[in-house]
Amino acid sequence: MHSTIDMRSDTVTRPSLEMRRAMAEAEVGDDVYEDDPTVNALQERAALLLGKEAGLLVPSGTMGNALALMTHTRPGDEVLMDTDAHSMLYEVGLPATLAHVLTRQFRSRAGIPDVEEIEGCLHSADLHTPGTSLLILENTHNRAGGTVIPLDVHLAVAQLARSRGFSVHIDGARLFNAVVASGVPASEFAACADSVTFCLSKGLGCPVGSVLCGTEAFIERARRFRKMLGGGMRQAGILAAAGLYALDNNIARLADDHRHARRLADGLTDAPGLTLEKHEIPTNMVYFRTQVPASQFAERLAAHDILCGAPATIYVAKSEAGRRAPGAPGVRPVPNRIRLVTHLDIDSEDIERAITSIRSVGAAMNA
Ligand SMILES: Cc1ncc(COP(=O)(O)O)c(C=O)c1O
CATH class of the missing domain: 3.90.1150.10 (Aspartate Aminotransferase, domain 1)
Known part of the structure; x- marks a missing residue:
C-alpha cells in the first residue's frame, strides 16, 4: 500500500515527532501580556536572522501582510504590487477592506519586477492624486513559479524607495526558499525593505504561524493592529516552539x-x-x-x-x-x-x- x-x-506538511516534542515541552506565558518566553525567543531570533529590530508572531502570512499594509499606509494611499501578487489575488481584497488603500499594479517579468516600470507607476500626493506610500514585493513569487527576485533588483528598488519616499514590504512567505536557492542571507534581502513577513507554516514545516519583522516602532504599531484583528494569542509559545525548531532544523x-x-x-x-x-x-x-x-x-x-x-x-x-x-x-x-x-x-x-x-x-x- x-x-x-x-x-x-x-x-500540507505535518509537524514531525521532534517538532511536536518541542511544542509539548515549550515554556509558555500569556503573549498578549508579552510574557510568553518562547514567543519572545522566536521573535528575537527572527529579527536577528533578518537584521531587523523586532519581530511579531502572527497566525498567518495573510495577517502579516495585513498588518504591514495597515501600519505603513493611511486610508486612501496608493500601494503598488505585482498584478500576480498573492496580496492582490488571494487575500480576499484585504488591501481595500482592511487597509482602505488603492492598489496599483505593475507587471513583472516572470515574477521579477522592472524598476523603471515601478518608477513609472509612482504618484506623489497632491491635490488630485493619492501618494504611493508602499510597495509590496513577493520573494519567492508564488504565481510566477517560485521565482527568486535577485538581490540587485531589491537593492535598486530600495534606492528608488529612499529617493521617492515610499516604504517597501517583502511578502517573504517563502523567503527562506529564496535564501537557500540564491545563497543570499535573509538579512541582505531584508535590508532592502522596511518590513518583511516570512511563513513558518510553508516549507519550514510548522502547523501555524508567520513572523513580521521591522523596526521597534513599526512592530509596536503592528501589535495594536494584530490585537484589533483578533491575532493576539495567549499561550502561543506552543506554536513558537515549532517555529524555533524549524529555524534550527528546516532551513538548509x-x-x-x-x-x-x-x-x-x-x-x-x-x-x-x-x-x-x-x-x-x-x-x-x-x-x-x-x-x-x-x-x-x-x-x-x-x-x-x-x-x-x-x-x-x-x-x-x-x-x-x-x-x-x-x-x-x-x-x-x-x-x-x-x-x-x-x-x-x-x-x-x-x-x-x-x-x-x-x-x-x-x-x-x-x-
Ligand atoms: C506568497 C504568499 N504570501 C502570503 C500567503 C498567505 O499565507 P497564509 O496562508 O499563511 O495566510 C501565501 C500563501 O500561500 C503565499 O503564497
Whole structure:
C-alpha cells in the first residue's frame, strides 16, 4: 500500500515527532501580556536572522501582510504590487477592506519586477492624486513559479524607495526558499525593505504561524493592529516552539525540496499531453499546462493518490514576456494550469512515483 502524495502546496506538511516534542515541552506565558518566553525567543531570533529590530508572531502570512499594509499606509494611499501578487489575488481584497488603500499594479517579468516600470507607476500626493506610500514585493513569487527576485533588483528598488519616499514590504512567505536557492542571507534581502513577513507554516514545516519583522516602532504599531484583528494569542509559545525548531532544523533542507522539484520537472519535460511552463525550476514549484481542463486532470491524478493544485480561477499575463501587449486585455483565464509543490513530506521515491503517474494520466487523457 502506498500513501497519498500531496503536492497541492507546501502548507500540507505535518509537524514531525521532534517538532511536536518541542511544542509539548515549550515554556509558555500569556503573549498578549508579552510574557510568553518562547514567543519572545522566536521573535528575537527572527529579527536577528533578518537584521531587523523586532519581530511579531502572527497566525498567518495573510495577517502579516495585513498588518504591514495597515501600519505603513493611511486610508486612501496608493500601494503598488505585482498584478500576480498573492496580496492582490488571494487575500480576499484585504488591501481595500482592511487597509482602505488603492492598489496599483505593475507587471513583472516572470515574477521579477522592472524598476523603471515601478518608477513609472509612482504618484506623489497632491491635490488630485493619492501618494504611493508602499510597495509590496513577493520573494519567492508564488504565481510566477517560485521565482527568486535577485538581490540587485531589491537593492535598486530600495534606492528608488529612499529617493521617492515610499516604504517597501517583502511578502517573504517563502523567503527562506529564496535564501537557500540564491545563497543570499535573509538579512541582505531584508535590508532592502522596511518590513518583511516570512511563513513558518510553508516549507519550514510548522502547523501555524508567520513572523513580521521591522523596526521597534513599526512592530509596536503592528501589535495594536494584530490585537484589533483578533491575532493576539495567549499561550502561543506552543506554536513558537515549532517555529524555533524549524529555524534550527528546516532551513538548509529546503535544498532537497528544490532538487526534488527539478527532478520532477525533468521527468515531465516530454510528458504526453502536458507542457511545462518553465524548465528551469528556481525553488520548490513546478507549473504545467494540460490539454484537458485542470480540474479533470487533477481528479484523474487523485485516483493514483497524487494530489496537485488546480485552482478554479487563474489568470496569467497575456504576452510570453510577461508584459502587456499593446491593446491586449492584460490577463486571461487559464483553466488548464496545474501546480505541484515539493516539501518536507515528499521524498525522492515519491517524486519518481509522481512522475510515472502524471505521465500515465497525461497519456491516457490525450489518447
Ligand atoms: C506568497 C504568499 N504570501 C502570503 C500567503 C498567505 O499565507 P497564509 O496562508 O499563511 O495566510 C501565501 C500563501 O500561500 C503565499 O503564497
